[in-house]
Amino acid sequence: MDLVWPVAAWALWAAVLVTAFKVSSRHDPGQGADVPVPAPVADLLRGMRAQEVFHTALFELAGRGRVAIDGDHLSLRPPLEEPLPAYERWVLERVRTRMAGASEAAVIDLMPTAAELDRAFVPLVRRHAIELGLARRRWPSLLVPVLLSAALVVPWYVTVAAAGVSWPGIIATAVSFVAGIGLLMGGRGFVPTARGREAAAAGPAGPEQEWIFTGSGWHSGEIEPARPLPQRQEVTGYVVKRWADAGRHYLALHDGSSPKATAFEVEQGLYQDVLPGDSVRVLVRPHSGTVVRVLAHDRHW
Numbered sequence: 001m002d003l004v005w006p007v008a009a010w011a012l013w014a015a016v017l018v019t020a021f022k023v024s025s026r027h028d029p030g031q032g033a034d035v036p037v038p039a040p041v042a043d044l045l046r047g048m049r050a051q052e053v054f055h056t057a058l059f060e061l062a063g064r065g066r067v068a069i070d071g072d073h074l075s076l077r078p079p080l081e082e083p084l085p086a087y088e089r090w091v092l093e094r095v096r097t098r099m100a101g102a103s104e105a106a107v108i109d110l111m112p113t114a115a116e117l118d119r120a121f122v123p124l125v126r127r128h129a130i131e132l133g134l135a136r137r138r139w140p141s142l143l144v145p146v147l148l149s150a151a152l153v154v155p156w157y158v159t160v161a162a163a164g165v166s167w168p169g170i171i172a173t174a175v176s177f178v179a180g181i182g183l184l185m186g187g188r189g190f191v192p193t194a195r196g197r198e199a200a201a202a203g204p205a206g207p208e209q210e211w212i213f214t215g216s217g218w219h220s221g222e223i224e225p226a227r228p229l230p231q232r233q234e235v236t237g238y239v240v241k242r243w244a245d246a247g248r249h250y251l252a253l254h255d256g257s258s259p260k261a262t263a264f265e266v267e268q269g270l271y272q273d274v275l276p277g278d279s280v281r282v283l284v285r286p287h288s289g290t291v292v293r294v295l296a297h298d299r300h301w
Contacts, residue, residue, distance in 0.1 A: 006162050006172070009155035017148060024138050024189075037199040040087065041129045045192050045200035050117035051275055051301045053125060055211055057091045058107065066092065071221070072212035075104040087124035094121075108213055108277060114301055126190050134196035138189025145187065149180040213240045213276035215300075218254040223261045226289030234295060235264070236281045239274050251291070253280070266291045275301055 040057040048056075062069045065077055066088075076096065084092070098110045112121070129135040139145055159172035192200060212221075216238035223241065237253030240261050244250070249271035252261040264284060266274075270291060274280060277300030283292045 003159075003162060003168060006155065006159035006168065009158040010172075013151055013155050016151065020144065020148060021138075024191075035132055037132070037134065037202075038085070038128070040125055041132065041134060042199050042202070044122070044125050044129065045134060045196050046272075047200075048272060049275065049301070050114060050122050051111060052272075054091065054111065054117055054121060055107070057088060057125075058095075058110070061088060061091065067095065069107065072107050072214060073104045074107050074110060085124075085128045087121060087128055090121055090124055106214065107211075108215060111301065129192075129196065130190075133193060134199055135190055135192050138186075138191045140188075142188055145183040145189075149183045152176040152180050211242055211276045213238065213300075215277060216240055216254045216256050218261050220259050222259065223252045223263050226262050226264050226284065228289065229284060229286045231286050232292065233284050233286075234281060235262070235284050236296075237262075237279070238300075239276050239278045239280060242271060242274070242276055244271070253282075264289055264291050270294060273297075275299070277301060 039060050040053045043053045043056050058067065058074065059069065061067050062074075064082070066080065066084075067077055068075045074095070076099065094112055095110050098112075099105045126135065130137070153176075156172050156176040160169045163169040163172075218238070218240045235253060237255045239251050240254045241252040242250065249266050249268055250263050251266050251271065251274060252263045254261040264282070265288070274294070274297065279296075279298040279300065280294055281296035282294050284290070285292050
């Protein structure tokens with residue numbers, strides 16, 4: 001079985017793909033105008049989950065008087081004449097629909113499904129990031145990923161013709177399918193610009209807002225600090241609140257039955273990955289009550 005031609009065909013396709021990516025990177029507009037970066041856009045550029053971006057948008061609207069948030073409840077304010085970006089208009093419309101005329105509602109009850117956020121909300125935030133010069137489309141046209149996907153037929157056919165139904169042919173089929181679907185699903189792509197990367201590294205413009213979840217049965221609002229432990233210990237519970245204070249990040253866990261939740265300090269990476277409502281099992285460091293690592297993580301959203 002001679003695989004010289006299949007290897008050459010795959011190398012040629014890979015070279016074309018790399019060249020396309022390099023050419024696309026030359027279109028970065030650079031620094032551009034220095035405009036304020038909305039906190040939801042910064043969250044998106046940092047790779048935060050869609051629920052996080054939506055939650056940040058709610059608090060940014062609250063900061064401008066569009067809604068009022070008191071603890072874990074939200075109420076609408078009279079509409080103002082100030083024009084809003086499309087993603088903020090979508091958030092307000094979604095909140096009004098979910099509230100269905102009620103005077104107030106729990107913030108967690110206003111959260112759309114992940115599918116709805118990915119389909120309707122995230123594209124609007126991405127569009128606003130592009131309008132601000134914080135991101136760009138990787139490809140100038142959908143024709144580019146379509147042609148790259150179609151070109152996979154050549155190395156696939158050469159490999160199957162040479163190897164037949166054997167492991168090289170099976171691998172070529174799998175790689176072609178995954179790569180082709182990935183290119184097509186990515187569409188024109190979304191890439192942060194240099195200024196967008198700076199904004200993402202700098203974090204949100206305002207202070208991080210606390211996020212409260214009462215679905216575990218925790219309604220008292222009382223939180224006690226973690227007690228010193230003689231040795232490392234596993235703790236399981238629902239994340240019912242998270243907040244940041246003086247650069248340190250905290251999660252409050254509730255076991256589902258106690259009147260109080262317990263606060264633990266966590267690293268920023270874990271803080272960003274875990275959302276209130278998630279169920280976690282963590283390993284806690286003795287004496288300090290700091291979470292060492294997450295042993296299990298069941299996402300609520």
